[in-house]
Amino acid sequence: MNFFDKLNGAIARNQSLLFVGLDPNVEMLPSRYYPPGDIDSITNILWDWLQVIISQTADQVCAYKPTLGFYQALGIHGLELLQLTLAAIPADIPIILDAKHSDINTSTIFAKTVFEQWQVDAITVSPYAGQDHVAPFLVYPDKAVFVLCRTSNPAAIALQEYPTTESPLYLQVVKEAKNWATPEQLGLEVGTTSPEVLARIREVAPERVILARSIWSEGSNLSNILTAGLNVNGDGLLIPVPQDMLGSDNLSEQIQSLNQEINQTRNKIIEDASTCSVWLPNVCLVNQHPYLDLILQLYDIGCIMFGEFVQASGATFPYYIDLRKIISNPQIFHQILNAYADVLKDLKFDRIAGIPYGSLPTATGLSLRLNRPMIFPRKEVKAHGSRRVIEGNFEPGETVVVVDDILISGKSAMEGAEKLKSAGLKVNDIVVFMDHEQGVKDRLRANGYRAIAILTISEITQTLYEAGRINEEQYRAFDEV
Numbered sequence: 001m002n003f004f005d006k007l008n009g010a011i012a013r014n015q016s017l018l019f020v021g022l023d024p025n026v027e028m029l030p031s032r033y034y035p036p037g038d039i040d041s042i043t044n045i046l047w048d049w050l051q052v053i054i055s056q057t058a059d060q061v062c063a064y065k066p067t068l069g070f071y072q073a074l075g076i077h078g079l080e081l082l083q084l085t086l087a088a089i090p091a092d093i094p095i096i097l098d099a100k101h102s103d104i105n106t107s108t109i110f111a112k113t114v115f116e117q118w119q120v121d122a123i124t125v126s127p128y129a130g131q132d133h134v135a136p137f138l139v140y141p142d143k144a145v146f147v148l149c150r151t152s153n154p155a156a157i158a159l160q161e162y163p164t165t166e167s168p169l170y171l172q173v174v175k176e177a178k179n180w181a182t183p184e185q186l187g188l189e190v191g192t193t194s195p196e197v198l199a200r201i202r203e204v205a206p207e208r209v210i211l212a213r214s215i216w217s218e219g220s221n222l223s224n225i226l227t228a229g230l231n232v233n234g235d236g237l238l239i240p241v242p243q244d245m246l247g248s249d250n251l252s253e254q255i256q257s258l259n260q261e262i263n264q265t266r267n268k269i270i271e272d273a274s275t276c277s278v279w280l281p282n283v284c285l286v287n288q289h290p291y292l293d294l295i296l297q298l299y300d301i302g303c304i305m306f307g308e309f310v311q312a313s314g315a316t317f318p319y320y321i322d323l324r325k326i327i328s329n330p331q332i333f334h335q336i337l338n339a340y341a342d343v344l345k346d347l348k349f350d351r352i353a354g355i356p357y358g359s360l361p362t363a364t365g366l367s368l369r370l371n372r373p374m375i376f377p378r379k380e381v382k383a384h385g386s387r388r389v390i391e392g393n394f395e396p397g398e399t400v401v402v403v404d405d406i407l408i409s410g411k412s413a414m415e416g417a418e419k420l421k422s423a424g425l426k427v428n429d430i431v432v433f434m435d436h437e438q439g440v441k442d443r444l445r446a447n448g449y450r451a452i453a454i455l456t457i458s459e460i461t462q463t464l465y466e467a468g469r470i471n472e473e474q475y476r477a478f479d480e481v
């Protein structure tokens, strides 16, 4: 089971967003376990304490976070203690190893150790070495990373709030990390006592799970922290059980009441969302478009442009969609593939055909994702070599689903489909990301094709307008098309 499914399962089962940090640190050992003696007995005493913590919390938390540094500090005994700890955590509760690993030359071997040998579900990593460092952890599709975006220690401000508090480095880390992997594989670690900081991160990354740290300072307000950090569904924020609570002798009761307090705020957020009837850009997200986040991200990376654009037909449109850019942004590319895969799962076909050039990467991604063979009709046939019209192997009589990016007049998709049909293949369905509407689907139907679009141009413009990304004039320009 992958990390996020396991996490969501534990959240639902235990009705909890709480996680427990497992820190075998002698300095934190409750006094009733004293006096610790030599290193063997210290490790034994720490193990007793960890077992109590796990047994009293397993039905009330959604994850455990062992801190590698504390285990390492105990030497060989510590690594043995780590193995005992990992084995003691119930298999249906995810383990996030807090390693803050950041060395580029060791990340491949370290990823192998933690994910294959130790079998943890996720790991915390430092972002400073960039995606090269994180990538070795991401080749494990069922595992996840939490990228450290911000810490709460005062000295960190010099770097994390550089160059200005208005435009701080930690927000740049969030934006950059979002490009490294999908929300299912990459979350954010955020240490802060400030609801404002959490709210800023949540605004930039509405889709990410945030592993909150250091929220329990003197005078901090849990309700404000939750309101700032939870997503619109009342989740997406993992909350640490306060360290001092882990030493108490009525741990289970204390966690239960903390959980109730958190769930009250979560329920309020969910209730408010479902009763909110007015749309305020970026505030009320009830009835939000299922692809809201994807549409906004496509706009933000320049795939959706507004202005005057001349089309192949000679007509001028007030927009241009350039989906070719998605290949430079793996995280968005993943989301696009998810959207296509969701449509393709209900169709019957033997092969996937991409229309060159724009849709070849998408068709390739889908072929790999769905494990279905791919072919493509050439745009132009070469005068040398095999002179093939269709690249890839196929058998006449097979059914092919055509994958294209945008339907404007339908000409490109239909020309591609006709080449496939001339080679003896059957084409029933043409799946595109966006339909310009204006009757193009009917035109395709009249030619014997069913066109299925993930989005229409009106859904895109409506969403961008409601989110405040385009103004009234840009929005209204579409009435004239």
Ligand SMILES: O=c1ccn([C@@H]2O[C@H](COP(=O)(O)O)[C@@H](O)[C@H]2O)c(=O)[nH]1
Pocket (backbone or CB within 6 Å): 311, 312, 319, 320, 321, 322, 323, 358, 404, 405, 406, 407, 408, 409, 410, 411, 412, 413
């Ligand atoms: O906004 C746009 C408009 C067009 N394209 C490119 O054109 C074809 C679709 O046009 P048809 O008239 O349906 O043939 C599409 O495959 C793109 O290559 C575009 O990218 N963005």
